[in-house]
Amino acid sequence: MLRFILSTIACVGLVWVFNSPLKTGATTLPPLGKFFSPSHGFWVNAEKDKYLNTALRSSDVNEHIEIAFDDRLIPHIFASNDHDLYFAQGYVTAMHRLWQLDISSRAAAGRLSEIMGKSLLNYDKKQRRRGMTFGAENTLESWQRDAESMMMLEAYAAGINAYISRLKPRDYPLEFKLINYQPEEWSVYKSALFVKSMCVTLNSREYDLEFSTMLEMLGQEKFDFLFPEFNPDSDPIIPPGTKWEFDPVIAESTTSPAIPVTHGIGKRAGFEEEYYVGSNNWAVSGEKTASGNPILCNDPHLSLSLPSIWYELHMNSPEQNCYGVSLPGMPCIISGFNEDAAWGMTNVGQDVLDWYQIDWANDEKTKYHLDGEVLDVTYRYEKIEIASGDAIVDTVVYTKWGPVMPEGSHEGLAMRWIAHDGGPFSDAMTFRALDKSKNVHEFLAAMDQYHAPAQNFVFADKGNNIALRIGGSLPLRAKGQGRFISDGSKSANGWNRTIPPAHNPVTINPERGFVSSANQRTTDDTYPYYYTGGRYFEDYRGATLNRYLSSMHDITRNDMQQLQQSGFSMKAEQILPAMLDAIADATLTSEEQTIVDGLLQWDYDYDHTRIEPLYFELWYQHLYYKTWDEFDDIPDTIAYTMPESWRLIDLALNAPDTTVFDLVTTDEKESFDDIVLLSLQEATEELESLEPKASSWGAYRTTTIQHLANLPGMSVKLNNTSGHGDALNAISTRNGPSWRMIVELNDPVEAHVVYRVGSPAIPDRGIMMI
Amino acid sequence: MKLILTLITIGILSYFAQSLGPWWTGVPVAFLVAAIVQLKPGTAFLAGFIGLGLAWGVAAGIADFENSGILSARIGEMLGGLPGWSLVPVTALFGAVLGGLGALSGASGMKLIIDK
Numbered sequence: 048m049l050r051f052i053l054s055t056i057a058c059v060g061l062v063w064v065f066n067s068p069l070k071t072g073a074t075t076l077p078p079l080g081k082f083f084s085p086s087h088g089f090w091v092n093a094e095k096d097k098y099l100n101t102a103l104r105s106s107d108v109n110e111h112i113e114i115a116f117d118d119r120l121i122p123h124i125f126a127s128n129d130h131d132l133y134f135a136q137g138y139v140t141a142m143h144r145l146w147q148l149d150i151s152s153r154a155a156a157g158r159l160s161e162i163m164g165k166s167l168l169n170y171d172k173k174q175r176r177r178g179m180t181f182g183a184e185n186t187l188e189s190w191q192r193d194a195e196s197m198m199m200l201e202a203y204a205a206g207i208n209a210y211i212s213r214l215k216p217r218d219y220p221l222e223f224k225l226i227n228y229q230p231e232e233w234s235v236y237k238s239a240l241f242v243k244s245m246c247v248t249l250n251s252r253e254y255d256l257e258f259s260t261m262l263e264m265l266g267q268e269k270f271d272f273l274f275p276e277f278n279p280d281s282d283p284i285i286p287p288g289t290k291w292e293f294d295p296v297i298a299e300s301t302t303s304p305a306i307p308v309t310h311g312i313g314k315r316a317g318f319e320e321e322y323y324v325g326s327n328n329w330a331v332s333g334e335k336t337a338s339g340n341p342i343l344c345n346d347p348h349l350s351l352s353l354p355s356i357w358y359e360l361h362m363n364s365p366e367q368n369c370y371g372v373s374l375p376g377m378p379c380i381i382s383g384f385n386e387d388a389a390w391g392m393t394n395v396g397q398d399v400l401d402w403y404q405i406d407w408a409n410d411e412k413t414k415y416h417l418d419g420e421v422l423d424v425t426y427r428y429e430k431i432e433i434a435s436g437d438a439i440v441d442t443v444v445y446t447k448w449g450p451v452m453p454e455g456s457h458e459g460l461a462m463r464w465i466a467h468d469g470g471p472f473s474d475a476m477t478f479r480a481l482d483k484s485k486n487v488h489e490f491l492a493a494m495d496q497y498h499a500p501a502q503n504f505v506f507a508d509k510g511n512n513i514a515l516r517i518g519g520s521l522p523l524r525a526k527g528q529g530r531f532i533s534d535g536s537k538s539a540n541g542w543n544r545t546i547p548p549a550h551n552p553v554t555i556n557p558e559r560g561f562v563s564s565a566n567q568r569t570t571d572d573t574y575p576y577y578y579t580g581g582r583y584f585e586d587y588r589g590a591t592l593n594r595y596l597s598s599m600h601d602i603t604r605n606d607m608q609q610l611q612q613s614g615f616s617m618k619a620e621q622i623l624p625a626m627l628d629a630i631a632d633a634t635l636t637s638e639e640q641t642i643v644d645g646l647l648q649w650d651y652d653y654d655h656t657r658i659e660p661l662y663f664e665l666w667y668q669h670l671y672y673k674t675w676d677e678f679d680d681i682p683d684t685i686a687y688t689m690p691e692s693w694r695l696i697d698l699a700l701n702a703p704d705t706t707v708f709d710l711v712t713t714d715e716k717e718s719f720d721d722i723v724l725l726s727l728q729e730a731t732e733e734l735e736s737l738e739p740k741a742s743s744w745g746a747y748r749t750t751t752i753q754h755l756a757n758l759p760g761m762s763v764k765l766n767n768t769s770g771h772g773d774a775l776n777a778i779s780t781r782n783g784p785s786w787r788m789i790v791e792l793n794d795p796v797e798a799h800v801v802y803r804v805g806s807p808a809i810p811d812r813g814i815m816m817i
Numbered sequence: 818m819k820l821i822l823t824l825i826t827i828g829i830l831s832y833f834a835q836s837l838g839p840w841w842t843g844v845p846v847a848f849l850v851a852a853i854v855q856l857k858p859g860t861a862f863l864a865g866f867i868g869l870g871l872a873w874g875v876a877a878g879i880a881d882f883e884n885s886g887i888l889s890a891r892i893g894e895m896l897g898g899l900p901g902w903s904l905v906p907v908t909a910l911f912g913a914v915l916g917g918l919g920a921l922s923g924a925s926g927m928k929l930i931i932d933k
């Protein structure tokens with residue numbers, strides 16, 4: 048009797064324990080029995096080659112769809128109509144990327160606490176307070192005004208949901224089992240949320256807080272000296288001298304004087320800078336190629352993640368036949384080509400997010416002043432569910448500017464962000480129009496409908512047309528507007544409309560025979576609208592690209608591959624000779640001499656097999672921080688920023704005796720030459736003390752392709768990656784070529800693509816012909 | 818002999834049953850088989866232990882082999898640096914303990930009824 052009771056209790060108890068998530072300190076383990084069970088747990092996810100050519104049947108589909116998977120597992124969809132095509136795109140995206148879809152829409156909406164608990168509550172609050180749900184609702188509304196957009200978005204959602212409805216818990220992707228939750232139905236609203244998260248990644252950079260504090264600390268004159276708005280030597284995206292064939296609209300707004308930051312603003316918190324993102328795209332006209340046909344290249348350098356941010360596929364219907372990458376969460380191909388044309392994009396450096404100080408009308412902060420009137424704030428009640436079963440309601444205050452931050456570095460400031468606006472038209476159609484585009488006129492028409500995130504779109508067609516057009520809504524600003532925290536008591540201090548789409552910068556078939564962009568400033572000073580931004584992307588890649596493309600002719604796809612992989616740094620080319628010059632007469636130790644001798648031979652190429660890139664990197668970093676040692680004393684609690692590299696280089700070459708090179712901590716007056724030597728000594732010491740010792744650039748700098756949940760074992764570390772953020776091969780520790788494409792508009796179109804999805808060291812590569 | 822036949826029966830039945838039911842389906846299978854066969858409690862435990870242990874271990878081993886050990890290596894690292902192959906015996910052990918206890922309960926329960 049006792050044995051029966053004991054063994055039964057033990058047995059049932061064990062099943063119960065193994066069926067429950069286990070908390071060990073900060074981490075929660077999945078239910079162990081369920082997780083290890085070979086019929087339900089992670090073993091089910093141990094995939095073998097199981098994707099054969101499949102035929103899909105579903106009641107949501109009008110006609111027959113065929114999806115063939117090639118040897119790289121890329122789906123080729125053949126559908127009889129466009130509704131079915133988008134349905135199938137949703138279906139295969141869910142099949143390969145269901146967890147990514149789920150987690151990215153949850154992260155965008157601020158719904159992570161719901162599955163992962165309290166530790167993510169602050170993240171969720173941040174998302175709600177920056178108006179992600181507000182912006183997504185406005186975007187959805189603009190989409191709903193267009194039936195064709197909704198056909199496409201709803202078919203895509205139905206495809207995802209058709210896949211989900213077929214799943215039993217044992218079939219869930221691994222991450223659902225690890226975190227122990229279930230996939231949720233997709234909706235068009237979630238696509239809108241996804242677009243908002245792309246706007247955070249691409250269109251939310253600004254330095255308003257830092258510039259305001261710096262202006263207050265330094266005074267106008269010194270601020271202007273250290274932080275000029277533009278690099279006068281910059282090589283803009285639109286070729287200088289391009290004529291603007293429109294009558295500019297006059298900005299009816301004004302520029303507020305910068306609001307002195309007096310209310311104890313601390314170091315930026317909650318809206319930290321995102322990872323460095325740097326992308327390249329270009330197209331060369333047939334006059335410059337060996338085949339006589341244009342070649343278009345796209346190389347978006349987003350953060351490298353697992354799963355990849357991109358999803359490669361081929362979409363074929365009677366209305367379209369295109370190939371390229373999509374973003375899981377949105378229908379259509381984003382960067383790709385069809386039988387007649389190719390297109391791709393890089394990020395626009397323009398600032399589209401400003402901060403306004405609210406002038407409260409009462410202590411309770413329920414009323415505020417605007418244009419002499421007293422207005423009531425409005426509220427959005429953001430309910431955040433927590434995995435434990437609790438929920439909190441975060442009340443977010445809205446003014447006419449946008450949401451007001453209740454705490455942290457931006458307390459009392461309202462956010463005016465272009466991504467909160469739905470847009471005057473349904474920009475979901477832009478990519479559908481691109482996917483079907485046959486010529487440059489259709490491309491330009493598609494651009495007129497695009498809202499956000501703003502991008503530099505490059506295009507080429509078989510008629511030997513090449514074009515680069517800035518797509519997206521850009522604020523129509525008064526000169527100087529939006530650089531600093533502004534006075535929110537006058538609505539004229541903000542932009543009240545956007546630049547008419549037809550006035551966005553564009554270049555079509557320029558005389559130089561190529562178009563290109565690498566995130567740099569869009570135009571020269573002749574463009575009649577005010578541009579602010581650009582600081583986030585220095586100009587070296589753009590200028591390098593233009594220099595190479597100008598000198599090239601008889602270009603082949605192979606030449607383009609080499610250009611995409613170029614590790615050449617113009618920054619090094621500009622400053623290193625001056626650095627070497629500065630220490631030419633100095634007495635050096637043998638270690639220092641080794642560095643100098645190496646760099647005398649260096650061709651400014653961040654080749655992973657060489658050690659010179661590391662020498663330069665360390666030496667330059669010490670030089671940078673020694674130059675701006677005036678900033679050392681600023682406490683970490685204050686939001687500040689330092690001048691850009693181009694400013695240092697400009698001063699070093701043209702004003703080596705300026706006081707910025709004088710060290711504040713010494714009595715002597717140092718010049719550029721003096722601190723170059725000091726930096727060399729410090730760099731040598733740092734090199735000697737490196738643990739483990741680095742024998743090459745590739746051994747020193749690793750690049751991690753990180754799993755979206757940052758789980759140990761699921762990320763991939765790449766050693767021996769060449770390139771640098773200043774080079775065309777813009778690889779950093781977390782960013783790199785997330786997708787590469789070279790398309791030659793021959794008959795048939797020929798293309799090379801690189802798509803990093805998960806293979807441990809060597810990127811997948813394939814040739815596609817249609 | 819009875820032991821071997823029982824453990825094979827538990828193994829095969831649970832292998833198929835658990836692809837239909839929840840993950841712990843092998844436990845009631847071991848319980849029922851041990852009860853019907855009327856093994857001694859000690860032998861029953863052994864039959865369940867080996868039977869379900871094998872069912873889980875073999876299934877995991879096949880999955881691991883067909884996947885070239887890619888996933889188990891990653892899960893192993895996630896679990897604090899276990900080598901990937903070790904997850905196969907760990908999986909077998911989970912099955913074994915559950916199967917053993919299930920069979921033991923089944924056999925003792927049946928003994929209770931018979932002894933009455």
